[in-house]
Amino acid sequence: MSAVTTHHDDHAHDDTHAHELPYGQQLRANRLGLWLFLFSEVFLFVGLFAARFYLWRDASGVVRPELDQVAGLIATSVLLISSYFMVRAEVAVQHGEQKKMHNSLIMTFVMGSLFLLSVIFIEWGVLDLILDNMFGVTLFAHEAIKPGDGAFGAVFYGMTGMHALHVISGLVLILIILANGHKGAFTEERHWGVEACAVYWHYVDVVWIFFYPALYLIGTAVTYHT
């Protein structure tokens, strides 16, 4: 093996040809890489989306489970608001308004967390489960879907679960950006970190833009009581 050598003598490497890419080129590479990654993930979500239309069918055509529409609308709105604050943070950093960026990121984080909580506690029925067990009350009109509810349960938890995983990773990214922004890592000219985080976060929103109608709106509602 030792014959397999890529030598690294100093003369072999002159500075006109350094390996750290110039910022502009690196930025282009980063952008392209991020978008390709997002495009790749499109296939993940389209796979789930396709599974939804493949499985949620009966003799009459496309069906959907009866879900709590209020919960769906709340979740959708909250995520949209979070996206607004995210783009606001980016505009702020472009104009050197660090404070505004910071506050907007915090709002994004809060809204994102609210979305996550609404998924876990309302859509997945964890809240009702807790309330029911502890106080014997039911808050929401519709009983939440359970994982074992045939194709309804599988697709519903598959889609919201995979999306929630992305929300969680987005929240972690926001925290990292917040912490580094606090240390002054981002300037008016150089703020790839904020841009990347923002693009990712909006992407998660775009996924929900398609998942929301697929789960809540399209097809004939079926009351399913198991």
Added chain:
Amino acid sequence: MQDNKRAAYALIRNVFLVLFVVSLAELAVAIYLESTVLLLLLASAKAVLVVYYFMHIYRLWRQEAH
């Protein structure tokens, strides 16, 4: 510069409002028209808005000045 900034904030706010209205329209379509095609079209329209105005996809084919 100041104007620039104000315009940038105004733009994202307006896009956000449009997105919000379209989301409500989706619910209305689902209740009153039950049209799958229309729903998917509305969702696509929202996605295009987000991808263009929030995610700035055009930056991909723009040479960076700095």
Added chain:
Amino acid sequence: MKAILTFTRSRFARALVAGALGLIVAAILVAILNSAHTTWVTPGLEALGVQLPGQLLDLAFWAVAILILLAIVVTAFLSGFGMFHSRRMGRFWYYAAGTALVWGVLGQALTVAIVLFISYLTMGSDFRLTDGNVALAAIFSVIGFLLFSGVLTDWIQWIFGHKTELHHGAPEGEPEWMRYFSVDVNHKVIGIQYAVTSVLVLLVGGTLAIVFRLELSAPGMQLITENTYNTFFSAHGIIMIASILLGVGAMVNYLVPVMIGASDMAFPRLNAFSFWVSIPAALLIVSAMFVDTGFDTGWVGYPPLSTVGSLGIILFLLGFYFNGFASIASAINVLVTVGVMRAKGMALFRMPIFVWTAISASIIQFTATQTVGVALTMVVAQRALGLGFFDPTPVAAGVPVGQPLLYQQLFWFYSHPVVYVFVLPGLGVISELLPVFSRKPLFGYKWVALSSLGIALVGFLVWAHHMFVSGMDDSLRIPFMISTMFVGIPTGVKFFSWLGTLWGGKIIYPTPMLFVLGAISVFLIGGLTGPILATVPTDMHLHDSYWVVGHFHATMFGGFIFPFFAALYYWFPKITGRMYNERLGKLHFWLMVPGFWVMSLGQMRIGLMGMRRRIANYDPALGVEGTQILITIAALVIAWSVLIMLYNLVSSARSAELAPENPWESRSPEWVAPTPLPEFNFDRPIEVVGDPYDYGLADSKYIQTIPAAGD
């Protein structure tokens, strides 16, 4: 953070790792001794009539075993501090404990232990392996590997706001060769890491094949049980696919940056990450064979079997999944590299043709892989979380149920296109080498370049030709039959380009050229048998028969294995600076190509005679016995020839004479650059001033060095 890093680089940490490694090695040794003790020593003594008091012998054995264990662990531990450095054993432990590989494997083992222990705490005395804890252990074990091997270190530092520089060269205080066992960011080192891993994995898969080939040489069961047979052919399939993906990674990583005149990949850290993820993934796949009753679903992992079968299947699914993960990351890296790192003047239609195939393969890899990821995740989710994607059991009135067929749709949406990931880079090697050895321009460069993209795109529209008899909607058969036939068009373009390039050339026949010609002959067999399978009426008979086995082995060998071997020989002088042994190379060729023809055509013949695939035993009345024996002999010949190649490459790398700088008189950038390639590929930036394949044209230049300012 700092404290942890400092600790991991300390001598003490190294000693701990050496000790842990020693413990594992010693435990394996003791286990072997123990089985020898119970199977031979005790009965042997009894046979000799030696009567020892019942437990005395056992006691003696364990005393010795524990002594050995202690001795190894203590030596290893002390070696970690640098003691015993004058002895081979001491150096072994010392260096082993410094490699990312050993750290990673220990991290993986540790994580498995932790997850299972937590599961034990929650389950108490009912503890057993379940779908849930096996899946969790497998997922976290990959993270454990990555954390411990140090692949994630830079990124974790970034999270905490520390900037890190790319480290070039051997790890601090280690010899140069340790680069190949460390997390190195140089694309050439990573390429070689991929290549060596690929060949090792190929040997594992090949060994399994030899075992079940021997089993098949006669009806009835002689060597292994039916269950082992199932595990072996399943593992063979997926292990070979892992090996092919690694081999593609090897060629693409080593070649693409040099060929486009770049100093490295666009994301060197991500590049290292992609390679290192595939190691724990491969370990998961291999371990799938040993957990529970192994894994017997075949490489396709269809439900319902995969949703109810052995726990090993979960390991296979997740290993497959993480391999895909690596594949996606590396494909994105390649695309971005070609997108933004090309040298001055390197227009898209002036790139070496291999780069076009690498792009096309990457396009498939970074998209389609996600859908098989969905399919695999769904199976794991059904097993571990009870989400019944593929479970057709009725639940309640009005509630739709899962469908096993959904899996096949998602699976083949990836797995048909992925066959082009396997073959496109190989076909690229063929197109790359032919002009060099026939000293003529590549015939129809633009068409060949676009044909790769064409294959990639059409490849997305044909997946259901694997499902003609699976019970899918009948009306889909004809459309998918027609779309499949369309793949023949871009593939035909490639064949005609090859013929056109050879036509009237001044051909020479060193080993790489022989393998290229062999590849064409074999790929032709595969390509001609495909449309017969794609025709619905014939496929009704041929599906799940040995004809299919013959078909895809021909495509994979013709499209990947032979070109890969050609590439190994061809770029060997570039990588090592030495020349392989031509006579051994030719011997390898003349054993392997006829061997393969016999094997593949034999498989098709018995397929036509009614031999089913994926079956351990067969009816002597089929009349296939003679051909089965022939196939087994051919397989053995192929295996031997591969060993000859390995011997040739290893021994030549050590001691063969130095090769000339550009032994093939190629025009390609990697050959114009010095040997061995400098850390950043070119001492000075290059510029493209002509077309790549103008062999035989006087005064035509492809690339030139840009003179430094002031020269």
